[in-house]
Amino acid sequence: MHDFICIVYMKKRFFLIFCISFFILNNKSFTQSDFLFDGFEDDLRGENSLRIVFYNLENFFDTRNDSITSDDEFSSFGLKHWGREKYERKLANTYKTIAAVGGWEPPDIIGLCEVENRFVLSDIIFGTPLRKFKYKYIHYDSPDPRGIDVALIYRTDKFKPLFSYPIQIKYPFDTNSRTRDILYVSGLLPNKDILHLFVNHFPSKYGGANITIPKRNFVAGVLKTYVDSLFLKNADSKVLIMGDFNDEPYDESMLKYLNARCDSTNLKPADLLNLMCNMKKKKKIGSNKFRDTWSMIDQIIVSKSLINNNSDWNVKNSRAYIFKAPFLLQTDDTFMGVKTFRTYNGFKYTGGFSDHLPVYIDLIKNKLQ
Numbered sequence: 395m396h397d398f399i400c401i402v403y404m405k406k407r408f409f410l411i412f413c414i415s416f417f418i419l420n421n422k423s424f425t426q427s428d429f430l431f432d433g434f435e436d437d438l439r440g441e442n443s444l445r446i447v448f449y450n451l452e453n454f455f456d457t458r459n460d461s462i463t464s465d466d467e468f469s470s471f472g473l474k475h476w477g478r479e480k481y482e483r484k485l486a487n488t489y490k491t492i493a494a495v496g497g498w499e500p501p502d503i504i505g506l507c508e509v510e511n512r513f514v515l516s517d518i519i520f521g522t523p524l525r526k527f528k529y530k531y532i533h534y535d536s537p538d539p540r541g542i543d544v545a546l547i548y549r550t551d552k553f554k555p556l557f558s559y560p561i562q563i564k565y566p567f568d569t570n571s572r573t574r575d576i577l578y579v580s581g582l583l584p585n586k587d588i589l590h591l592f593v594n595h596f597p598s599k600y601g602g603a604n605i606t607i608p609k610r611n612f613v614a615g616v617l618k619t620y621v622d623s624l625f626l627k628n629a630d631s632k633v634l635i636m637g638d639f640n641d642e643p644y645d646e647s648m649l650k651y652l653n654a655r656c657d658s659t660n661l662k663p664a665d666l667l668n669l670m671c672n673m674k675k676k677k678k679i680g681s682n683k684f685r686d687t688w689s690m691i692d693q694i695i696v697s698k699s700l701i702n703n704n705s706d707w708n709v710k711n712s713r714a715y716i717f718k719a720p721f722l723l724q725t726d727d728t729f730m731g732v733k734t735f736r737t738y739n740g741f742k743y744t745g746g747f748s749d750h751l752p753v754y755i756d757l758i759k760n761k762l763q
Contacts, residue, residue, distance in 0.1 A: 433715050435756070436497025441584040442759040443710070444502040444552055447495055447717075448636035448692055450595070450682075450750035451488060452737060453542065455510045457481050463541030465510065473741060480745075484737060487747045489522035495717045495752050500527050502552040505636045507544045507574070507595035511535065515545055532579055534560040537572040544577045544593045544637070553589075554582040561620060563613055573597050573609070576617055585759060587632060587706060590624055592617060594637025596647070610641050614651035625664035625697075632707060633697040634757075635666070638682075638750065642690050643671045654695045658712065661698040668695045669714035669755065678731070681716055681751045686729035692753045703760065710756040717752040 439445060455468035457478055468476040493500055509515060512533050519529035532555060533545040548555070560575035577593040594617065597609040617635070624631040635654075641647045648654050648668060655661065656671035670693040673679055680688030694714045699705050701712045724746070726733040735746035 433711075433713075434497070434717070438498050439502070439756070441552070442761075444583070444757045445496055445754055446503045446505075446634065446636070446694070446757055447492070447501045447752050447754040448505040448507075448593075448638075448694060449491065449495075449752040450638045450692060450748060451506055451508045452748035452750060453508055454484060454488065454514050455481075455542075456513050458513075460510075460541055464539050465541050474738060474743070480737075480743065483745055485517055485522065487737075487745075488518055489524060491717075491719075491722065491747055491752060492518075492524065494719055494721075495754060500524060500549070501754070503546065503548045503591070505544070505546055505577075505591070505593040507593070507638050508542045509533075509545050510541055510543070515547065519547055532558050532577065534575060534577065536560065536575040537562070538574045539572055542574070542595075544574055544595050546577060546579050546591065546593055548581075552584060556580050556582060556588070561616065563616060565609060565612055567608065567612075571609070573613070576613070576620075578620065583707060583757075585706060589707075590631055590633045592621070592633070592635045592637075594635065594639060596637065596639045596641065598640050607647070610639070610645075610647040611651045614639075614647040618652050621666070622664070629663035630699045630705075631697060632699050632705075633666070634700065635695040636693070636753075638692050640691055643668045643674050643693060648693070648695075652695070658701065661701075663698055665698050666695050667698065667701055668693060669709065669712070670694065670753070672713065673716065679716070681753055682749060683726075683733045692750055694753055694755055696755075700757070706760050707757055708760060710758045714753055714755045717754060722747050722751055 455465055457476060459469045466472045467474050470477045495501055515531040515533055519531060528550045529547050530550055531545055531547045533543060536543045558579040561578055562575050563573050565571050574595045579591045580588055583589050596613050597606055599606050621633055624633060643656055654666045654668040656668055658667055670690045674690045678688055680690045681692035682689050696709055700709050702708060722735055723732040724735040734749045736744060736749045737746050
C-alpha cells in the first residue's frame with residue numbers, strides 16, 4: 395500500500411512542507427538489516443551539531459551535449475534519451491533525498507559524486523526548495539572521460555570554507571588513463587575549529603575487479619600522502635574522508651594503502667578509523683547492491699581526533715549510518731529482498747533515485763569544552 399512521509403522544516407517564518415510517496419514493502423522481504431531507519435535521529439541540530447552526508451547521485455548529467463567528454467549517452471539523442479523531463483525528475487528526487495536525510499533541518503555538509511558539472515549543482519541548491527537554506531557548492535572539472543565529478547555542498551551558516559583544491563590523479567603505470575580528482579576542502583566549524591574534508595570517487599571495477607586493483611591502491615596512496623601532510627603539521631588535525639571507494643573497508647586499498655583502521659582500540663593521534671567496518675561485519679547490509687550482494691563501498695573515515703570524547707568535536711556514538719529510507723528501495727524480483735531504486739535499469743528508464751544509498755554521521759560539539 396502507499397504511505398506518505400511528510401517532512402516539515404521551519405526557519406524563522408518560512409515553512410517548507412513536502413510529502414514523499416513510497417511503497418511500504420513487506421518487512422519479511424527486506425535484506426537490509428535493521429531496515430527502517432536504524433539509529434535515525436531527526437531532531438533540530440542547531441550550532442552544536444552537524445550532519446555530514448555522502449551520496450553517489452548515479453549519473454546526474456545535464457541535458458547538454460559536452461563536446462569534450464563522453465556524455466553522449468545522456469543526451470536527448472543518446473541511448474538513454476536523456477531529456478528535460480527526466481532531468482527534472484532526477485533533480486526532484488535528489489532534493490527529496492537530501493532533505494529527508496537531514497531530518498528536521500537539511501544536512502550541513504554533503505559530499506557528492508557522479509555529478510556532471512556546476513550547472514547541475516546550481517540546480518540542486520538554487521533550483522529546488524534547498525535555496526532557502528543558503529547552500530553553496532565547491533566543484534572543479536576533472537579529467538574523467540565521462541565528465542562526472544565529485545563536489546561538496548554546504549550550508550553557509552554552519553561551515554565556512556577556507557581553502558579548496560582538486561588533487562589530480564596521474565598513474566605512473568598507465569599514463570593515458572584518467573579518473574576523477576580528489577576534492578580537498580578545509581573550513582571553519584561553528585566554534586572556529588578547522589575541519590579537513592576529502593571527497594572521493596575511486597576508480598571503478600569496470601574491466602575487471604582484479605585488473606583495476608592497482609588503480610584504487612594508487613589513489614588510496616595519494617590520498618594518504620595528503621592526509622599525512624596534515625598530521626605532520628598537527629597530529630590532532632580534524633580529518634574526515636568520505637566517498638565511493640569502489641572497495642570495501644577490508645580491501646587492501648583501504649586497510650593497507652590508506653591505512654584506515656577497523657579497530658578503534660589503541661589508536662594513535664594520526665590514525666584513521668573507518669566507521670563502516672562494524673556494519674560490514676553484518677550480513678546483507680550495504681550502500682550498494684550488485685546482483686544478490688550488498689557491499690559497503692560508500693564510506694566515511696575520520697581521524698582519531700574526531701572520535702575522542704575529550705575533543706571539542708567528535709562523531710556522535712562513534713559510528714556512521716546508512717540512510718535506508720523505503721522510498722530509495724524497491725522489491726528485487728530477481729535476487730529477492732530489496733534493491734536500490736535506480737534511475738535506469740540497464741537502458742530501461744525507471745525514474746528512481748540512485749544505485750547507492752546515502753551514508754552519514756553526526757558531528758557534535760563536546761559540551762564540556
